[in-house]
Amino acid sequence: MLYLILEQALNGLQYGLMLFLLAAGLTLVFGIMDLINLAHGSLYMIGAFLAAAFYQVFESFFPALLLAILSTALIGALLERVLYRRLQRMSHLSQVLATFALILIANETIKIIFGAQPLMIGMPASLSGPIELITDELYYPAYRMLIIGVGLVVALGLYLLVNRTRIGMWMRAGASNPDMAAVMGVRIKPLFTFVFALGAALCALAGALLGPLLAVSVGMGESILIPAFEVIVIGGIGSMRGALVGSLLVGMIDTLGRLLLTFGLKLVVDSSTAATLGPTLASMMVSLLMVGVLFFRPQGLFPARG
Amino acid sequence: MNTRFGPSRSAETPLVAGLPGAWTAIAVALALAIYPLIMSSMDEPFYISIGSRVLILALAASALNLALGYGGMISLGHAAFLGTGGYTVAILAKYDVLASWVAVPAAVLFAALAAFIIGAVSLRTRGVYFIMITLAFAQLFYYLAISLPEFGGDDGLPLSARSTIPGLSIDSDLAFYYFVLFTAGLAFVLLYRLVASRFGRALVAIRENERRMAAIGYPVYRLKLMAFTLSGGLAGLAGALLANLSLGVTPHTLTWHQSGLLMVMVIIGGSGYFWGGITGAAIFLLLEESISTHTEHWNLILGLLLLFIVMVAPNGVMSLRERMRARYGANDRATPKASTEKA
Numbered sequence: 001m002l003y004l005i006l007e008q009a010l011n012g013l014q015y016g017l018m019l020f021l022l023a024a025g026l027t028l029v030f031g032i033m034d035l036i037n038l039a040h041g042s043l044y045m046i047g048a049f050l051a052a053a054f055y056q057v058f059e060s061f062f063p064a065l066l067l068a069i070l071s072t073a074l075i076g077a078l079l080e081r082v083l084y085r086r087l088q089r090m091s092h093l094s095q096v097l098a099t100f101a102l103i104l105i106a107n108e109t110i111k112i113i114f115g116a117q118p119l120m121i122g123m124p125a126s127l128s129g130p131i132e133l134i135t136d137e138l139y140y141p142a143y144r145m146l147i148i149g150v151g152l153v154v155a156l157g158l159y160l161l162v163n164r165t166r167i168g169m170w171m172r173a174g175a176s177n178p179d180m181a182a183v184m185g186v187r188i189k190p191l192f193t194f195v196f197a198l199g200a201a202l203c204a205l206a207g208a209l210l211g212p213l214l215a216v217s218v219g220m221g222e223s224i225l226i227p228a229f230e231v232i233v234i235g236g237i238g239s240m241r242g243a244l245v246g247s248l249l250v251g252m253i254d255t256l257g258r259l260l261l262t263f264g265l266k267l268v269v270d271s272s273t274a275a276t277l278g279p280t281l282a283s284m285m286v287s288l289l290m291v292g293v294l295f296f297r298p299q300g301l302f303p304a305r306g
Numbered sequence: 307m308n309t310r311f312g313p314s315r316s317a318e319t320p321l322v323a324g325l326p327g328a329w330t331a332i333a334v335a336l337a338l339a340i341y342p343l344i345m346s347s348m349d350e351p352f353y354i355s356i357g358s359r360v361l362i363l364a365l366a367a368s369a370l371n372l373a374l375g376y377g378g379m380i381s382l383g384h385a386a387f388l389g390t391g392g393y394t395v396a397i398l399a400k401y402d403v404l405a406s407w408v409a410v411p412a413a414v415l416f417a418a419l420a421a422f423i424i425g426a427v428s429l430r431t432r433g434v435y436f437i438m439i440t441l442a443f444a445q446l447f448y449y450l451a452i453s454l455p456e457f458g459g460d461d462g463l464p465l466s467a468r469s470t471i472p473g474l475s476i477d478s479d480l481a482f483y484y485f486v487l488f489t490a491g492l493a494f495v496l497l498y499r500l501v502a503s504r505f506g507r508a509l510v511a512i513r514e515n516e517r518r519m520a521a522i523g524y525p526v527y528r529l530k531l532m533a534f535t536l537s538g539g540l541a542g543l544a545g546a547l548l549a550n551l552s553l554g555v556t557p558h559t560l561t562w563h564q565s566g567l568l569m570v571m572v573i574i575g576g577s578g579y580f581w582g583g584i585t586g587a588a589i590f591l592l593l594e595e596s597i598s599t600h601t602e603h604w605n606l607i608l609g610l611l612l613l614f615i616v617m618v619a620p621n622g623v624m625s626l627r628e629r630m631r632a633r634y635g636a637n638d639r640a641t642p643k644a645s646t647e648k649a
Contacts, residue, residue, distance in 0.1 A: 036434050086617065092434055093380050097573055098616040100566045104609030112603065226445055226562070233438050273455075280453030287442045287449070291427060294439050298431050 003138045008259045009252070014144050016251020017151025021206035022224060023231040023243040024158055025199025031175040031238020033192055035088050036095045039102035040203065040228065041221030047072040047204025048216045049110055052119040061124040061212075069204045076200025080193050088192075107218050116218065121211035147209050154205070155244055162240050171195065175238040227254070230290040236300025245301060250286050257282035331498075335491065342483045354479045355551065358486045360591050362547045365490045367571040368497055368583030369540035374569065375578030376501055377533045378513030382437050383424065383444030385564035387417040387538040389451065391545025392555035396463040406469035406476075410489070410546050417542020418535050420447075425534035429527060441562055448560040462556030469550055476550075486547055493540055494584075500536065501580060509533050510578075570612055576622025585623055 026040045051068035058064055083102075087095050123143050130139040162168040170191050173181035182188045207216075214220065231250050235242025262278030269277070293300065338361070345353045366388055373379045391413035398409045428439045452460050468476055476485045500506050512519045512526055520526045549555045558564065567590075575586025593611075598604040619625070 030434070036437065090616075090620070092437065093374075093573075093577075094616050094620055096380065096382065096437060096566075097569065098613055100570070101609040101612035101616065104605045105613070108603050108606035108609065112606075222563070226441070229438055230442060233435065233442075237434070276453055276455060276459070280449050283449045284446055287446045290442045291439060291446075294431050294435055294442075295427055298435055 003134070005256070005259065006138060007140065008255050010140055010144070010148070012252040012255035013248065014148050014151070014251075015255055016248040017148060017155065018206045018210055019224070019227055019231055019251055020151060020155060020244055020247035021202045022228040023235070023247050024155075024240060025202045026228055027232040027235065027238055027240065027243045028171065028175070028195050029199050030232060032171060032178065032195055033084070033088050034178070035084060036092055036099070037084070038096060038099040038225065039106065039221075040199070041223075041225030042103050042106035043072060043076060043200045043203040043221075044207040044224060045110065045216075045218070045221035046075060046106060046207075047200070048121075048207030048211050048220065049114055049119065050204065051208035051211050052121050052216045053114070055121045055211075059122075061122065064121070065205070065208045068208045069201045072204030072207075073197040073201035076203075077193050077197040079200075080196035084196060085189075085192070103222065106221070111218050118215035118217035121208070121216060123212040143212065150205070150209060154202070158240060159244075167191075167194070227286065230286055232300075233290050234293045234301060236303045239300065239302040242300050242302035249289070253286050253289065254282055257285055261285075338487055339484075342480055346480060351479050354483050356591070356595060358479070358483045358547075358551055360588050361483075361486050361490045362544050362551060363568075363571065363591060364584040364587040365493055365547070366541050366544035366583075367568055367575065367587040368494065369537045369544060370568045371572045371575075371577060371579075371583040372497065372500070372540070373534050373537035374572055375576075375582055376506060376509050376513065377530055377537075379429070379530060379534060380437050381428075381440045381534070381537075382562060382565050382569070383440030383442075384538075384541050384568050385560050385562065386424070386444040386447040387421055387541035388545040388548065388564065388568070389447060389555065389557075389560035390417040390420045390538075391542030392549035392559055393451065393457065393463065393545075394542070395469065395546045395549045396465050396555045397457060399465050399467070399469075400457075400463065404467060404470045406471050409469045410543065413546035414539045414543045417545065418539030421538020421541075422531070422535045425531045425538070429530050429534065441565070444560065444562055444565055448557055448562075451557040451560050458556075460557060462554055462558070464554040465549055468553070469546075482551070486551070489543065489547060493543055497540070498580065505529065505532070513578075570608075573612075573620070573622055574615060576624030579622070579624035582622055582624050589623065 022040065022044055025043075026037065029035055029037050029040070047068050050071055051064050054064035054067045055061065079102075083098070087098050090098075127143040127146055129142055131142045131145060132138070133140050160168075162171055170181065170186045173184070173186055174188060174191060178188060207220075227250055231246040232243055233246075234249065235244070235246030258279045261281050262274050265274035265278055265281075268274075338357075341357055342354045345351070345357070366384075369387075370381065370384045373381050373384075394413040394416045395409045398404075398412060403409060424440065424443045428436055428443065431439055451457065457463050468482065470476075471485070474481070476482045501509075508519065508524055508529055512524070512529060516526055545555075545559065548559070571586035571590045572583050573586065574589050575582035575584065594604060594608070597607055601607075615622070
């Protein structure tokens with residue numbers, strides 16, 4: 001049981017870190033550009049599909065990953081220049097609707113290009129086996145360890161970028177007061193494009209990394225969008241630290257909560273009911289956590305402003 | 307009545323836009339009453355059930371319009387109320403309660419109750435947070451629906467038979483159409499009375515300037531909560547009718563995609579216009595029906611259309627008349643476009 005919990009905790013960490021890759025971009029776009037982007041999940045889907053397509057061409061994982069990240073970042077930058085820049089001046093309602101429209105367009109375009117069948121990305125062969133974490137007791141897939149490692153490195157990198165570099169300083173200034181930052185000489189427009197491309201690149205990284213684990217399919221963006229939104233609301237919109245803490249919290253509740261709730265419910269009801277009820281209650285707990293945070297601490301756990 | 311509620315172009319009613327004149331309403335009602343007779347004489351029964359669908363979604367969109375257009379509350383969770391209404395009818399039917407005078411009011415009541423609870427919490431937040439929290443609540447309802455095997459889980463819950471009315475049968479498409487027309491018609495009259503009343507004006511004024519209304523002494527939170535609850539109840543009514551139309555409910559009714567589509571209908575028609583939800587639902591469904599027979603990529607066309615509307619005509623079809631009028635001279639009437647400015 002203990003090892004099962006440990007393994008699920010690692011799964012939670014892995015899911016949380018992938019959520020963080022999405023949430024980090026989302027929270028920056030939200031915080032700095034004051035833009036609600038429902039289509040963030042679509043960039044994740046596009047990244048995954050591009051990775052799958054490049055994988056079919058090169059039949060090698062890492063070049064496909066790199067190309068997918070670069071091309072998705074390019075798409076992100078292009079979208080920002082053409083569309084989001086205009087949307088930014090419009091109401092939240094218009095932003096919701098326009099990005100909802102983007103989801104429809106992205107899903108349908110992907111379906112036209114790649115068909116409705118899910119695609120697979122092959123795992124790098126060297127990482128397909130398990131590694132032994134505790135002798136004879138706990139084995140964990142090497143590939144998942146890689147994801148955890150990449151997630152941690154990216155988190156550290158983002159932390160350094162935001163807190164230790166000049167661009168990061170501009171970003172923080174933009175998040176806390178974009179008008180004032182612009183007046184003080186921050187060139188806010190190229191900054192927006194950069195932030196958006198960065199967010200898109202992180203989406204593609206998450207999408208491509210998860211590709212070998214999940215099927216790359218149309219609509220995968222929507223299923224991860226809601227948790228990503230919950231993360232940034234829990235953490236505080238615009239806050240990188242909040243996004244990290246929120247992601248790990250949501251990842252843990254979703255995976256560990258699922259296990260523990262199912263286990264606990266088995267003591268009360270029969271096991272088949274518990275098996276269906278447990279995961280649902282875990283998903284609901286994440287939503288409830290967000291509602292609770294919004295109710296008692298509307299600015300989130302780590303507010304970026306003021 | 308014209309002096310008090312008359313068409314919004316009169317100088318005394320600068321804020322409440324797009325209220326229908328009595329003659330327009332009567333003409334529309336008559337046309338809707340005759341429509342299925344024409345269709346059945348042309349032997350096109352399919353178009354009768356499409357008509358029912360348009361009416362039901364017009365009601366749902368108008369319900370959202372009350373919160374979104376008149377109240378300025380950007381709810382991305384109205385699917386929850388639609389679903390609550392539908393599930394109430396289906397669950398009652400599962401336990402052999404088919405009487406419409408029990409099932410339909412119960413659906414409205416439960417949906418309104420859900421809206422009251424969700425509204426009471428959500429309305430303490432604003433801006434993006436309100437959008438997010440209504441979305442999160444709707445997700446809760448969705449997770450709940452898919453997790454309860456007793457109520458169908460993923461597959462949804464079929465309805466063994468339509469709700470019953472003593473002495474009448476609404477099993478045929480034609481009879482059901484008139485049942486929908488009657489029910490929705492009552493709801494539209496209620497909606498009209500609401501938005502034309504002092505309450506409706508206060509609501510619009512809150513949308514325009516919440517702080518000022520609070521300073522004047524209006525109970526802003528309570529009025530918004532009331533509007534949100536009524537909006538949820540009416541959406542629940544639409545949900546009950548929808549479950550009756552399609553003889554069942556599925557969790558898909560509760561997805562945020564559905565909430566988004568309702569919002570799209572309101573925007574196509576024009577948010578904050580009385581006819582906005584109705585026009586929007588009609589245009590949406592007719593487009594969907596006619597385009598998806600030609601191509602399976604209807605969603606692509608819808609997406610492009612929606613993007614075009616948001617970028618070019620964010621106030622919807624109903625605002626076109628005013629735009630025309632505005633070309634001929636100063637038009638200082640406040641239109642619902644205020645809601646397109648950032649809160």
